[in-house]
Amino acid sequence: MSKAELQKLKEIMKVLSGIKGVKHSFYLTKEMREGLAELERRYPSIGPLTVQNEGILACLRSEHVACIIKDKTFRGPPHPTVVLVNDSGEVIGRELLPGEKQPKGPGKTLMLGQDFVVFADKRASKGARFVLPPVPFKEVEEMRGTCRVLSSSPSTPGDFYLRKKARIEDDPKLASILIGFDLS
Numbered sequence: 001m002s003k004a005e006l007q008k009l010k011e012i013m014k015v016l017s018g019i020k021g022v023k024h025s026f027y028l029t030k031e032m033r034e035g036l037a038e039l040e041r042r043y044p045s046i047g048p049l050t051v052q053n054e055g056i057l058a059c060l061r062s063e064h065v066a067c068i069i070k071d072k073t074f075r076g077p078p079h080p081t082v083v084l085v086n087d088s089g090e091v092i093g094r095e096l097l098p099g100e101k102q103p104k105g106p107g108k109t110l111m112l113g114q115d116f117v118v119f120a121d122k123r124a125s126k127g128a129r130f131v132l133p134p135v136p137f138k139e140v141e142e143m144r145g146t147c148r149v150l151s152s153s154p155s156t157p158g159d160f161y162l163r164k165k166a167r168i169e170d171d172p173k174l175a176s177i178l179i180g181f182d183l184s
Helices: 003-017 030-041 054-060 157-164
Strands: 023-025 048-050 064-069 082-087 089-097 109-110 116-119 130-131 144-150 176-182
Touching: 003 023, 003 176, 030 054, 030 157, 048 116, 054 176, 082 144, 157 176
Parallel strands: 048 130
Antiparallel strands: 023 064, 064 176, 082 089, 082 130, 089 116, 109 116, 144 176
């Protein structure tokens, strides 16, 4: 790795560490990446529904992967981080963003808990599954010399695994986010 690339990685880590709500930040090692990929690939079903953490698997294919451990003061995501899709890939439910109310519209909606809405008029199927898509991460996207930036949250077992490997105390008030990116 060149001196310029090392400098850019240090600069990115400095930006990540300085974001409000970030308590810890580090780069994933090869061992962490492999272990997390294995955990996320075999995430158990929730009853008849499977969970596909597409965002984490996409992050892990990036050239570099940073992890931040954040608290509740960290900014909200720019779009839903969990969607429910049918076997055709049509969104039949989604997470509500912080402060967002139950959508009003032509079709019926059903709330699951306080922050997930199901569109009752959409066609469900036996192949329905929860998908955690990749999410943009503006603080790294806006940095010169980065490209293909995306982020995602690992599953609960993945979050625990990363903290254990990084020797960070398991605190239920904190959560991890991975940021995958390439250098251009």
